[in-house]
Amino acid sequence: MSTSKTALVTGGGSGIGAAVAERLRADGHTVAIIDLNPAEPEHSYVADVTDRAQIDAALAEIHSTLGPVTILVNAAGKDSFRRFLDLSFEQWQNIIDINLHGVFHTIQAVLPDMIEAGWGRIVNISSSSTHSGVPYMSAYVAAKSGVNGLTKSLALEYGPAGITVNAVPPGFIDTPMLRKAEARGNMGDIQATINATPVRRMGKPEDIAAACAFLISEEAGYITGQILGVNGGRNT
């Protein structure tokens, strides 16, 4: 376990982000959550990651009440399924805004604390869809591929400052986002996907939280710029 730090988890109100927040709390960290709908009141802040003013305001409050933020997990995200030719530029932009520009805003907002501390851990939740591409998910896959590229560049830029930057692209994790997509008929046959997954099960949010906890630990200090797939061996 690492020494206790202050962590920020975006999208911490649901699914993967909520599991990451719970795991980091269990590991002894103080955890702040930013979400559109945070599930629990303690250290939760309502903010939209696409809105820099809201992010800066939340960060100022977190900094003054909980201290400098030296751990950031970017889990806020939104999926999108639409034929490329049916995708309006506004719809494209909305998905890029949430999944890529949101990561830009939060990282820029927390980096000064990490630089000041001479230590930092950033984990970006991208998507296993970036390994292969997925039809009807062009905007989402483009945004998440941007997150992977941003991760690699920032790892090089801020390694000398004591900050590691890694990405975890999840695949097929049982969360509200996935179940909503299933209900809309976007997920195909869940059992067929399980059968095509080498470990023969869906992922759990806790599987992603475990990978994040490791990348955040002191022991992972020599690991940066990596894209650590957590996908049961499918689409890797």
Ligand code: NAP
């Ligand atoms: P989830 O249950 O929908 O959780 C995502 C959270 O992010 C929700 O609480 C959502 O709030 C919040 N959020 C969305 N837009 C936001 C914004 N603009 N500002 C602040 N918060 C916002 O989804 P999940 O499956 O846990 O996904 C977590 C991350 O993993 C996402 O980045 C997703 O793309 C990625 N991922 C998931 C899977 C999977 O299999 N589940 C696979 C690949 C990648 P609302 O509910 O109010 O929108």
